[in-house]
Amino acid sequence: MxxxxxxxxxxxxxxxxxxxxxxxxxxxxxxxxxxxxxxxxxxxxxxxxxxxxxxxxxxxxxxIPARLEGVRPPRQGENGEGARIGATLHKRIDLRRWQAFVRNGKRLRAGDTICFPADVAAKAEQRLADGSWTLAFQGEEPVELLLERAGQMPLPPYIAGKRETDEQDxxxxxxxxxxxxxxxxxxxxxxxxxxxxxxxxxxxxxxxxxxxxxxxxxxxxxxxxxxxxxxxxxxxxxxxxxxxxxxxxxxxxxxxxxxxxxxxxxxxxxxxxxxxxxxxxxxxxxxxxxxxxxxxxxxxxxxxxxxxxxxxxxxxxxxxxxxxxxxxxxxxxxxxxxxxxxxxxxxxxxxxxxxxxxx
The missing domain is CATH 3.40.1780.10 (QueA-like)
Known part of the structure; x- marks a missing residue:
């Protein structure tokens, strides 16, 4: 149809x-x-x-609080603060890796590290055919604990685009x-x-x-x-x-x-x-x-x-x-x-x- x-x-x-x-x-x-x-x-x-x-x-x-806002630090020879990256996790792969829809993903390369708040970081491993990325979270803490520290509730875009996410959500x-x-x-x-x-x-x-x-x-x-x-x-x-x-x-x-x-x-x-x-x-x-x-x-x-x-x-x-x-x-x-x-x-x-x- x-x-x-x-x-x-x-x-x-x-x-x-x-x-x-x-x-x-x-x-x-x-x-x-x-x-x-x-x-x-x-x-x-x-x-x-x-x-x-x-x-x-x-x-x-x-x-889970699966929406993350972070920064890809500047590469060697690159001026400025790097690139702001937004990631919304959408499917778990294993204990440390998730597929994620990425905002500003054109500024990423395989192997880049994205630094999120609260000392949370993930490596961008691979860009997939649908445009999403595989992210591997660093460290040994369970990813759920990392997200509780650094993530926000992933409100739908038709809500998040009209107001800020807050603790009530x-x-x-x-x-x-x-x-x-x-x-x-x-x-x-x-x-x-x-x-x-x-x-x-x-x-x-x-x-x-x-x-x-x-x-x-x-x-x-x-x-x-x-x-x-x-x-x-x-x-x-x-x-x-x-x-x-x-x-x-x-x-x-x-x-x-x-x-x-x-x-x-x-x-x-x-x-x-x-x-x-x-x-x-x-x-x-x-x-x-x-x-x-x-x-x-x-x-x-x-x-x-x-x-x-x-x-x-x-x-x-x-x-x-x-x-x-x-x-x-x-x-x-x-x-x-x-x-x-x-x-x-x-x-x-x-x-x-x-x-x-x-x-």
Missing amino acids: RVDAFDFDLPAERIALRPARPRDAARMLLVEGAEGRLIDRQVRDLPSLLSPGDVLVFNDTRV RSDYQTMFARQDGAVAAPTAALHFTPELIAALDKRGIARETLTLHVGAGTFLPVKAEDTEDHQMHAEWGTIDAATAERLNEVRKAGGRVIAVGTTVLRLLESAADENDVIQPFAGDTSIFITPGYRFRAIDGLMTNFHLPKSTLFMLVSALMGLDVMQSAYAHAIERGYRFYSYGDSSLLLPNRAMSAAS
Whole structure:
């Protein structure tokens, strides 16, 4: 399909720069059925929109402070202070090496050292085909400790370009389920959850499960191709253990719905599902790219924030609900003043209207 089919106009003032407080006070647009019935609700209404026996699946990845600002010292014979270098880590290679998107990367050569604050340094090893670099962190301290000292939370460019990152973002840009270090972008659908909301879901009989997908910065990269067939997704590492996979399969056998909380959860579940719609244990990279025409095998609904025009994530939700439905839903959200993107409001996408508990 042509990428411009997934375009829409979004006023700049609709981009949220801070999350709602409390988190579950955010608005939520229910998009239901093949005809795309639209209902304006709040995230705290979620228990009434699901049925006992359904299961919500969360991503327990933890965002690390993966954005670094440093200097490449001057080379021999070079005047000045060297070159300012910005790096956003996006995929771990091993204990000391990461792939990183680099700002001002044309000023780097293989073998250069980048000096970051707090005595943190990394060697630029290799420029990769996609323009990113392999960085090897020096010393013996775990890289996670180095990043806690020198790094900043990697807010998406549509937020970081409008205000400075601050200490509040260290908690705001982290879900209550965060356990496993490794993400450089938050699984933002789960940012809306609070202990009070979880208690209400428990009372309603809604189960919950977790898996891990370490979200990479590639999720924010624009689609530069003119046709979806020509776009290459960045790989991200994820895992689903055997016990979790078995419980999710049992939910569907019993007539319950598997509701993915976020596109990261959806993509990992679909990567793990076999041709018989059975979720298998999974550990490894996934670069699944879901566009209209895809047959969903593992999930029955999706809770997700509002996404960028012409993004792979807007393509994914269009695959689930239909492009016309999602264009109408986004137009409704813009008209009604919903807040967009990572710190914005939510949507609940239920393709089968008959199964919904909404009224």
